[in-house]
Amino acid sequence: MSASLSEQGFCEKEAKESPLDVAENQWKEDYAKQIGDNNQDIKNMSGITVEPLYTPDNIKDTDAYLKQSGYPGQFPYTRGIYSTMHRGKTWTQRQLVGLGTPADYNKRVRTMLELGANAISLLPCNSGFRGVDCDVVPLPLLGTCGTVVNNVDHMDTCLEQVPIDQISAAMNDPSPFTLFAFMLNVAKRRGISWDKITGTSNQSDYISHFVANHMFYRLSLAGSRRVLVDHIEFCREHVPNWNPMSVVGQHIQQTGATLAETVGFTLSSAIQHAEDCLARGMDPDEILPRFTFFFDVSINFFEEVAKFRAARRIWARIARDRLGAKDPKSWRLKFHAQTSGVDLTAQQPLNNIARTAVQAMAGIFGGLQSMHTDAYDEPFTTPTAKTAKIAVATQNILREEAHLCDVIDPLGGSYYIERLTDQMEEEALVVMAKIDAAGGMYKAVEVGLVQTMCGESSMANQELIESGKKRIVGVNCYQDEEEEKIEVETTRPDPVLMQKHIDEFKEFKKNRSEDAVAKALDNLTRAANSDDENVFASVVEATGVGVTHGEIISCLRAELGFGHPLIVA
Amino acid sequence: MEKVFPNITDIPARALITKIGFDGHDRGSRIVAAYLRDAGMEVIYTPPWQEIEAVVQLALQEDVDLIGISSLATDHLIVPELMQKLSDAGLSEIEVFIGGIIPEQERPMLIEAGLGGIFGPGSSREEIVECAQRLAATARLRKQQAMAVAS
Numbered sequence: 001m002s003a004s005l006s007e008q009g010f011c012e013k014e015a016k017e018s019p020l021d022v023a024e025n026q027w028k029e030d031y032a033k034q035i036g037d038n039n040q041d042i043k044n045m046s047g048i049t050v051e052p053l054y055t056p057d058n059i060k061d062t063d064a065y066l067k068q069s070g071y072p073g074q075f076p077y078t079r080g081i082y083s084t085m086h087r088g089k090t091w092t093q094r095q096l097v098g099l100g101t102p103a104d105y106n107k108r109v110r111t112m113l114e115l116g117a118n119a120i121s122l123l124p125c126n127s128g129f130r131g132v133d134c135d136v137v138p139l140p141l142l143g144t145c146g147t148v149v150n151n152v153d154h155m156d157t158c159l160e161q162v163p164i165d166q167i168s169a170a171m172n173d174p175s176p177f178t179l180f181a182f183m184l185n186v187a188k189r190r191g192i193s194w195d196k197i198t199g200t201s202n203q204s205d206y207i208s209h210f211v212a213n214h215m216f217y218r219l220s221l222a223g224s225r226r227v228l229v230d231h232i233e234f235c236r237e238h239v240p241n242w243n244p245m246s247v248v249g250q251h252i253q254q255t256g257a258t259l260a261e262t263v264g265f266t267l268s269s270a271i272q273h274a275e276d277c278l279a280r281g282m283d284p285d286e287i288l289p290r291f292t293f294f295f296d297v298s299i300n301f302f303e304e305v306a307k308f309r310a311a312r313r314i315w316a317r318i319a320r321d322r323l324g325a326k327d328p329k330s331w332r333l334k335f336h337a338q339t340s341g342v343d344l345t346a347q348q349p350l351n352n353i354a355r356t357a358v359q360a361m362a363g364i365f366g367g368l369q370s371m372h373t374d375a376y377d378e379p380f381t382t383p384t385a386k387t388a389k390i391a392v393a394t395q396n397i398l399r400e401e402a403h404l405c406d407v408i409d410p411l412g413g414s415y416y417i418e419r420l421t422d423q424m425e426e427e428a429l430v431v432m433a434k435i436d437a438a439g440g441m442y443k444a445v446e447v448g449l450v451q452t453m454c455g456e457s458s459m460a461n462q463e464l465i466e467s468g469k470k471r472i473v474g475v476n477c478y479q480d481e482e483e484e485k486i487e488v489e490t491t492r493p494d495p496v497l498m499q500k501h502i503d504e505f506k507e508f509k510k511n512r513s514e515d516a517v518a519k520a521l522d523n524l525t526r527a528a529n530s531d532d533e534n535v536f537a538s539v540v541e542a543t544g545v546g547v548t549h550g551e552i553i554s555c556l557r558a559e560l561g562f563g564h565p566l567i568v569a
Numbered sequence: 570m571e572k573v574f575p576n577i578t579d580i581p582a583r584a585l586i587t588k589i590g591f592d593g594h595d596r597g598s599r600i601v602a603a604y605l606r607d608a609g610m611e612v613i614y615t616p617p618w619q620e621i622e623a624v625v626q627l628a629l630q631e632d633v634d635l636i637g638i639s640s641l642a643t644d645h646l647i648v649p650e651l652m653q654k655l656s657d658a659g660l661s662e663i664e665v666f667i668g669g670i671i672p673e674q675e676r677p678m679l680i681e682a683g684l685g686g687i688f689g690p691g692s693s694r695e696e697i698v699e700c701a702q703r704l705a706a707t708a709r710l711r712k713q714q715a716m717a718v719a720s
Contacts, residue, residue, distance in 0.1 A: 126591035126642055130618060138650070141590055144643035214617060215593025255596060346690040379690050380672055462600065466694060475691050490672040492643075564616065565593075 020066050024055070027071035030083040038088055042406045052087045053079075053408045068313070068422070072408045076316040078309045078421065079409040080367040081332035086405035092370035093395055094170060094336065098123025098146035099382055100493040101501045102157035105147040108385065109162065115392050119370065121170040121202065122158060124149050124179060131218045131553035134502050135509070142502075143493040145382055150505060150549045155182035156189065165192045169199035170336075174216040175206055175227040177536060178552050181543040184239065188544070200243040200292055200336070201235075203251075204228060207269045207441055210565050211450050212251035218553060220561025221446060227560070229276050231536040236286055243292045245273055246336075249311075250296040252450075254342050256458020259300065259307045260424050264431025265441070265450055266293065267314055272441040274323050284323045288330035297337040297363040299355055305411055306420035308335070308366030314425055314432075336370035337363040341378045347474035349486060352376035357394050364404050365411050371395060380488045512546035520545050521555050528559035535560075581611045582705035584635040585628055588617035589651060590644030597669055598639035601697060605637070608698045610705070621651050625658050633663060634708040635701060640669040649682040662711040664704035668692065 017025075031052065032039070042050040053072065056065045070076060073083030082088065095117050097108050109120050125146040127137040133150045134142055142148055149155055164187060173179035180201055187197055203209075206224035209216035219227065228245075235244040249266035257265060270291060277287050293311075297304050315333040319325045339359035344352040353376045360373050373391040375383035383391065398404055411417045431453075438444040445451065464470035471477045520542035527533035539552055586602040588595060595617050602614045613631050615624075628636055636655075638648060645667060655663060666686035667679065676687055685707075686700040 126593075129593070130591045132591075137591075138647055140646035141643060144646070145592070213593070214595055215591070217593070380670060458596070485673070488672060490674055 020056075020063075023066060023071050023074060024057075027053075027074060027083055030073055034082075034084050035088050038084075042403075044403070050403075050406045052084075052406070054410075054413060056413070069412060069418070075320070075328070075331060076313040077332055078313045079412050081312065081334055081369075085367060085408040086364065087408055090399050090405055091364070091368055092119045092168060092336075093117045093392065094119040094121050094168075094370045094372055095388065095392060096121045096123050096172070096338070096372050097388075098125070098172070099491075100143040101148060101497055102154045103497075104143070104493065105158045106160050106162070108388075109158070111385065112388070112392065113162070113167070115389065116396055117392060119168040119170065119199070120162060121172065121372070122147060122149070122179065123172045126215065128173070128179075128549060129215050129218070131550060131557070133505065133548050133550035135506050136550070139495060139498060139502075140492075142498050148498070148501060149179060149182065151508065151546065152182045152185040152189075152543055153508065154505075155179065156186050159183070159186055164190075165196035167198075169197075170202040171199070172202045174203060174209055175219055175224045175231070176539050176552060176556055177201055177204065177227075177231055178539060178543060178549045180242075181536070181540045182549075184540055185544045194239045195241055197239055198241045200246050201231065202246050202336075203248050203294060204231065204244060204246050205248040205269055205273070207272065207445055208248035208251045208266075210563070211265075211445050212255035212454065213248070214565040217563050217565045219556060220563040221442075223556065223560025224563065225276065225442065227535050227556070228273065229280055230534045232273075232277055232287060232290075233280065233282065234534050234536045234540075235290070236282065243290045245287070245291045246294050247273065247291060248294045250294050250338060252454060253296040253298070254340065255454050256461060257454045258427075258457050259298070259303050260427035261431050261453060261457060262295070263307055263311045263314070263424065263428035264435070266295070267311065267318065267428065268432050268435040268441040268444070270315070271318060271322070274319075275440070278323070284319070284325040285327040285330050288319055288323065288325050289327065289332075293333055293335040295335050295337045296340045296342075297359045297366070297368075298340040299343045299359050299362075301358060301362045302411075302417060302420060303424070304359075304362035305365045306417060306424045308363075308368070309409075309412075309417070309421040310424035310428060311335075312367070313421070314428060334369045336372070337366070337368045338372040339363070339374045341374050344374060344376070344378050345472060345475050346379040348480060348483060349376050349379065349488070351474060352378065353390060353394065356391065357398065360394060360398055361404065364398060365409075367409060377488050381490045384489045384491055386489070508546070509548070516545040517542075517547055517551075520547050521551065524552065524555050525559055528556060581609055582635065582702070582709065583611045583613065583631060583633045584637060584701060584705065585613045585615070585624070585631060585633045586637045586639070587615040587619050587624055587627075588639050588644065589619050589621055589624060590640070590642075590647055591618065592640070592642035592644050593617045594641040595639070597641065598637070601637055601639065601668060604694050604698055605701055608702065610635075610701070621647065621654055624651060625654050625660065628655065628660055628663055629658060634705040634712070636663060636665045637701070638665065638667045640667060640671065642670070645669065645671050645675065645679060648679055648684065652682040652684070662708055662715065664708045666700060666704060668697070 069078045072080040072085050123146040125143050125148045134148045171179040232244045235242045247270040249262045252265050253262040312333045316331040319331045339356045356373050373394050375387035375391040377387045435444045438449050468476050524538040524542050527535045527538040584605050586598050602612050606612045664685045668688035685704040
């Protein structure tokens, strides 16, 4: 390049700042402001200073970069939703816990908090998912896969000495969200105002249950839709820092959808939920900042990273251009990821620790906000305290030792990753166009379109495994005939303590005010049958006077319909 | 004239594939149902969450030779109860097998209850189909013997 040309370029730059410079300066300013005391020089082992971000300045300037990638914390968020990303704040360690009685849960969750987890997550017993209380369930099935939480007292015990105004909580409980209603009543008992309550109604996306996670599905499709919108509306008014909407990609991916299909289906679901809220008269900028996403992260490393980058870009454009949101907070796709149990094997189970580490890395490079890592004994049992500790340690090692968080979106700019991100976006948009053509996600699942597509992808995957084309260490290659059986500990809840829990629950039911219960159930019935009342508000009220989980659900099933998932062979 | 029974093995074996208890993970039961169907069996498939009494009723009404239970989340713990109820209903000639997450320590209890097969993750299509066919043949032989005795 001649000197005069470069000089000319320099003059032009002086005269008018290019859009890229504007964006860059904006990011620098935001970064400096937000990183605050966390700003420290990082040098690698060779003494080279590691910058927080690498951009085309480090390679070659292009317009395409700004349009397709841009800077972190800026539209379309391909490189991350915050300007500092993991250099400023890593991620929330949110380990899913659910076992035994509320006292068992409380003990485990306090241990996890001491070990470095900074958020809690509660998974109820399967009997709770089916909508029944413990007094009608065979004892051997209680508390083996989740905690038995049937009333406000149980939740109070679960959260004993857990500062619920300071940590973020995830309640894994679908429509009608009784666990969250219990928690709000616990806050009331403790004199904690509801605007201090943060966290997520995890997996509140009923569409995903109807299609893929059948065990969460318990009200009719139309009924679930109604209660979800009520729930979002209630939280908008009364629990403003809670995320009532958690759009789920995990179930659909685990049921067999490809990664690109997962992006397409999940974002189509998000559009459906958002448009349902808009139809109710809500403003996009009031609700979208409280939308969160929950994804599976599998061992397909680069494809996963590209999946998350593509999903962020598509969502930013949809939120702004289709849903009409004006607040940048509405454009940000923030997500929790759980390392995929599907990739873990029963053969040579200790290998699962390595698999989980790779999955977790894909999630970190994908820019997650919150993570759960699976324990290696997942193919056999609900994690024991010992194996759950290793899962947490895996996150700690990746965060503290491996320097994964020094640079924002460190894979951005890789020719492969950028190309793959574009391709994943294209594929996902094709899926979304199909869903739109079918009349939106609600209609598409009602007629089984999504289920059929998932089934085909699932079968194709199974055939790859059976034919040996997809290689799985210890399963269809590198089998170890001499494999030593490792002792997998299976802990079952103590039957004596569980029986005591049931007895106390029966006693509680005897001693509560029958009048108050009857009145609350009457109100709930009335709310369910009126378009002007909020069903979730009635759930909160009813649980506050001692109505149980099972009673709420059987009432709503009678009024709003008992749902069966649509199973397409 | 000698009475001629149709040869029971000339008609396809009948298998009921189902899930009891509260878990809803049904990918496994659907895949096994497809395996058995492709292997030529007549498969009666149910969604998850069946009550034990309902499974016994269905087995009786559909005259099945074999029941396959899928269990991912500890529903195997109530399988002994299913075995007992089948026997109480006079259906003990039916064979039962299970697939899913069954911890090693809890297998003896299931074998003792009379289960014909236990399949963990990574089991091959061939193993599953071979076992199902063998169990179905055993059940049919028992039924045929019972019919012969009755006549």
